[in-house]
Amino acid sequence: MHMMNNENMMYVYSNDTYFIAGIRNALAFSGINFMHDIAVIDPGGEDIYITRAAEFHRPGLADTLTHFIETRCYSLRKKAPVAEYLYVLNLMANNARIPFHVKPLTEREGLICESYLAGRERKEIAQKMHLSEQALSYSQVKALRKMNIKSIPFLLKVMKNWYAFGSGPFVDYPRHTSSCMPVDNNLAHPWVSACRGL
Numbered sequence: 623m624h625m626m627n628n629e630n631m632m633y634v635y636s637n638d639t640y641f642i643a644g645i646r647n648a649l650a651f652s653g654i655n656f657m658h659d660i661a662v663i664d665p666g667g668e669d670i671y672i673t674r675a676a677e678f679h680r681p682g683l684a685d686t687l688t689h690f691i692e693t694r695c696y697s698l699r700k701k702a703p704v705a706e707y708l709y710v711l712n713l714m715a716n717n718a719r720i721p722f723h724v725k726p727l728t729e730r731e732g733l734i735c736e737s738y739l740a741g742r743e744r745k746e747i748a749q750k751m752h753l754s755e756q757a758l759s760y761s762q763v764k765a766l767r768k769m770n771i772k773s774i775p776f777l778l779k780v781m782k783n784w785y786a787f788g789s790g791p792f793v794d795y796p797r798h799t800s801s802c803m804p805v806d807n808n809l810a811h812p813w814v815s816a817c818r819g820l
Contacts, residue, residue, distance in 0.1 A: 633675050635787035636664035641700070648704050652711070660714055664700065665783035667776050671695040672710050673720055679788065686785045687735055690769075691727065694720040697770065724769050731765035734758065738774050739781055 632649070634642050641664055661675040673695030696710045714720075727735070730751070737747040748758045762774070771777050 632660045632662070634662045634664070635783075636662075637666065637783065638664060645707070648707055649711075652708050660711070663695070663784070663787055665780040665787065667771055667780040668700060669697045669770055670700050670702075670707075671697050671723065672707075672714065674714075677720065685736075686781050686788070687732065687739065689788060690781065690784050691724045692722075695723050696720065697723040727765050727768060728761075730761050731768070734762050735765055735777065738777065 634645050636642050645662060659675045661673055661678040663671040663673070663678065665671070671693070673693060677694055696713070698706050698710060733751065734747060737750070742750075744755060744758065747753075748755045751758070753761075766772065766774075766777065769777070771780060
């Protein structure tokens with residue numbers, strides 16, 4: 623994990639040294655030299671998130687998924703042209719209102735995502751939630767679209783890095799206590815099985 627904190631107080635969270643160097647070079651040639659309290663987060667998916675460092679590190683949110691959903695930030699494709707990055711950074715520099723980057727998940731969609739993050743398999747999730755696998759797939763696809771994440775393996779990778787970059791100010795999964803998804807306190811740490819092979 624790399625974190626760059628330059629003289630202008632801009633923080634870049636990424637495991638990609640080329641991305642960090644690219645952001646540094648873009649800023650050097652942009653003339654934007656007054657950026658303060660900015661966080662650029664590259665959690666390993668296809669999107670990059672840009673927000674205030676104070677927004678990214680704000681306390682009081684229950685878990686990583688909630689933090690990801692409720693953090694106000696701009697999102698753009700990692701491979702977007704430099705001009706798009708500079709446009710967003712200029713908005714930040716001019717104190718534009720930062721939008722929510724995710725549409726709210728329904729309770730079912732949230733439970734499905736949390737279950738994957740807790741290391742459960744598709745069939746087990748469907749059984750515990752009393753859903754057919756087809757109904758589970760439908761809700762899963764809707765949740766991923768709302769978060770602009772293309773697959774469950776990408777969700778696991780993004781959440782793992784989001785947790786790590788946020789210095790772990792969140793509790794472990796699962797957080798819901800629901801009649802359709804009982805809490806299993808004997809679960810391994812959510813990243814042990816869920817992120818195997820990533």
